[in-house]
Amino acid sequence: MKRILIILVFLSFFTILIFDVPKYNELNNISVIDKITIKCRDNYYDINMREVTLLRKDNGITFRYDYYKNKIKNINKIKENNLDKYHKVFYYDKIKSIDTNCSNVDDFKKIFNNNINIKRIKS
Numbered sequence: 001m002k003r004i005l006i007i008l009v010f011l012s013f014f015t016i017l018i019f020d021v022p023k024y025n026e027l028n029n030i031s032v033i034d035k036i037t038i039k040c041r042d043n044y045y046d047i048n049m050r051e052v053t054l055l056r057k058d059n060g061i062t063f064r065y066d067y068y069k070n071k072i073k074n075i076n077k078i079k080e081n082n083l084d085k086y087h088k089v090f091y092y093d094k095i096k097s098i099d100t101n102c103s104n105v106d107d108f109k110k111i112f113n114n115n116i117n118i119k120r121i122k123s
């Protein structure tokens with residue numbers, strides 16, 4: 001019986017070492033992004049992201065919006081760049097729309113998802 005217990009403990013420890021413990025993020029550090037504005041400049045992109053936060057009050061639920069700005073050179077790295085200066089992890093799966101003046105709209109659909117609403121704006 002002791003051998004079985006020792007083997008189980010060893011296997012569970014070994015499994016944790018092989019597969020690694022998933023990275024834990026505090027709920028307060030996760031930002032749900034619902035809208036992105038991407039403006040193409042000469043050799044970079046201006047990115048403005050809107051974070052939505054639900055607030056429970058006595059009269060019901062309200063929304064609070066916070067805005068984050070960044071400049072990136074490669075649009076394919078937008079999800080990798082979590083804006084370390086804000087100490088947030090951005091959650092992009094709830095994006096409702098992207099406003100852009102860029103011509104490479106298909107790239108945005110590949111990066112986020114094909115069903116997203118992309119609206120063309122003027123510079």
